[in-house]
Amino acid sequence: MLNIKNLEAKVDNKHILNGLNLDIKPGEVHAIMGPNGSGKSTLANILSGKNGYEIKGEIKYDGQNLSELSTEERAQKGIFLAFQYPLEIPGVNTNVFLRTSLNSVRKARGEKELDTLNFLKLVKEKSSELGINEKFLSRQLNVGFSGGEKKKNEILQMKILQPKLAILDETDSGLDIDALRIVADGVNSYKNKDNAFLIITHYQRLLDYIKPNFIHVLSKGKIVKTGNAELGVELEKTGYANFI
């Protein structure tokens, strides 16, 4: 599904990614761990199409060169990023945002737009699975949401948009135990043989709930170690020092 070859990225002449390789197949869950500033969010942003990076190397998504696709086209083709810091958009009702977003994606896929009634039914179902109060959806997007609420809202969007490749950037940071479990359940219930996850995290506790097929350690813009689920437990004990 995703093939990254020798990816390099610079911002203002500063090297952030230095020859990164990664292959993700349908049905797989990959975790990326690594110290602060190692380039995790940069990787996520490059995959989802944020501007401002000078990029070398090759990224293929379903066989297509990712660089040919605009940010919204990537989203429409099923790449989803749960932001480390979800943006606040004052004045924009959360429900309106979700519906506009879903309908853009549906339109691009050649599906019919959902009318208000059917949309509300869908949103009701998905938000109750995540224990999100409906009232909260009529508030302005992310404005005044607590850290945990913002993260849950990202997962809600994922469940509504039904992406093929979901990238979660530190979605677990700042969540209490209950919220963490809800978010993990949200991921597990969505996971299937056709989609894939790239989960950026600092903590093994999330990986206790969501079993990854691979764990990669990112350091200074490169993957320096790849292992199975065991690697996370080891990292938790010893820290990154042994690998970087």
Added chain:
Amino acid sequence: MKTEDLKNIKDYKYGFTTDVENIRSPKGLSEETIRFISNIKKEPSWMLDWRLKAFNRLKVLKEPDWQKPKYPKINYQDLYYYSAPKSASTKPKNLDEIDPKILETYKKLGIPLDEQKRLNGIAVDAVFDSVSVATTFKDELTKKGIIFCSISEAIQKHSDLVKKYLGSVIPLSDHYFATLNSAVFTDGSFVYIPPNTRCPMELSTYFRINASETGQFERTLIIADKGSYVSYLEGCTAPMRDENQLHAANVELVALDDAEIKYSTVQNWYPGDENGVGGIYNFVTKRGACRGKNSKISWTQVETGSAITWKYPSCILQGDNSVGEFYSIAITNNHQKADTGTKMIHIGKNTKSKIISKGISAGKADNMYRGLVEVKNKASNSRNYTQCDSLLMGNKCGAHTIPYIKNNNSTSTIEHEATTTKINEEQLYYCNQRGLDQEEAVSLIVNGFCKEVLQQLPMEFAVEAQKLVAISLEGSVG
């Protein structure tokens, strides 16, 4: 937003001209011109005298120059003050008598005048250059005693009302443009709502400038008698021309005891091209008097067009417990300039005013909120709340807020809040990541920013206005 719509607007879809034969006044500003206008409108002599008085006053007045947007000197001798389709020289009695070309024009503008296709539940007065060409739903309104007609007709048929109220809110000698208008005004709407009557439909006037080298001097007068209610909306468009055209209107509102007037404007005059060539100078005086106790006047404006917009729809809160409101969206793109806001003058006791202003600036445009809140010494327990928000798109545009505050009563309070934000790349990226393209993202964010004001518009127009907001900012990011 459909690309079709966007393409249309890039070329300003209202920019066409209608080829009709015109009757014009002599060129230039003179007593002769004024006599010509008064004569062609078959006005009573008091009206001519009033005009001439204004004209004499004008000779000693100077054009104001304190506004932020500067403009090249207007040569008043180079303008026509009256231009009307020949076919409308005697006002058509029914639609069959209207020049089909003019009917076609309004159809193209989305304002069908023929009764079968008339806008749902909205009575329309259509003003083409200097004359009103049609007013719909007249009979239905007349049954309730409501008068809705052109000001020219009102001067002839409802002389007492016009005499009593014209110039009672905007005095003849108020300031340069208001006085100019008093001397040469050509047409506009007149509304009278009798006591204890709720106007059963939206009243609306559609102003269209068609002829070149012509100024439009609109005059509107709305009177809501005791305990009545009316909602009125005006819309405006003009052809694309590389000359600047002047639109200097006077609008007066009078609300008596317990009456309410809701006045909405969707202004989409031709803004000029991307290089700032052409466009309308929209220099307008709008003022409402809450003359009776418990009366209310609410202004809502969506200003997206014009090369320069310069206006301060105001409320004079004379009656005790009266309420004034001003909701404004002013959008400037490319080289457009706006200097707009309001004046709330608290005179009566327990008077309240609310100001919500949303300024959006893109391209190389400049957007200024200027507002006065004045509490006179007898206006005890009065309240004002002002909120001015500015949204910037890009680095070359400007936003300014100048609130003037005068509080002469210690029991009254004035509150002012202001914010300036920039549409940031991160917000757009977030929207793009959720599948919205750039235009959809901007439209969503901007409409969110102005929601409080858009909600004030009558339903039928809110959707249109929302589209217009998005369209006028097309191409301003990315």
